[in-house]
Amino acid sequence: GENVEQHPSTLSVQEGDSAVIKCTYSDSASNYFPWYKQELGKRPQLIIDIRSNVGEKKDQRIAVTLNKTAKHFSLHITETQPEDSAVYFCAASPANYINTGTASKLTFGTGTRLQVTL
């Protein structure tokens, strides 16, 4: 089955700096890679995702890159703010990006606790 590794487990940055979280996956059939943000006591919230037909995707201060050959993908947060402090999870799934209705379980990484200090 799929195995997702995530690094680092904790990350502390100063406000305004950039943060990078990296994940690797093992199953070459995986082609959908979402990132979730989870604040203490709250639900995991999808913040960005990427499918294997693209190498990079941006949404304001957040970007995700994917290297299918190396089987790794990364989350980049620029101009970090205190409200970015949370646990971030990457995940992988062999969902069909053509949107034919295939659905599958998400395999998650172990999470990165990001602390943005003033």
Added chain:
Amino acid sequence: DTGVSQDPRHKITKRGQNVTFRCDPISEHNRLYWYRQTLGQGPEFLTYFQNEAQLEKSRLLSDRFSAERPKGSFSTLEIQRTEQGDSAMYLCASSPYGGGNIQYFGAGTRLSVL
């Protein structure tokens, strides 16, 4: 609130008791997932429904666990003869058909087995 709803939010039980959790997915989402999350870990897949059919179960789902989605809407997860190792956050997620597997999570039910 039109998001995924889970009830109860917290459950404290004694070892050996049975517990049942409920998940109400986003309206018209035909796919529903259960995950378990322990402290410091990412969510782990337990089982998945498409409409009322249970299509996949993880090996984590022992015979003490059973899940149902009788009318293809809400789902229940029951744990019989709870053990201390069952203490965790139980998360539910839903996804629409053709949604490319984008999953929306509920806030979870935190189970504590004493």
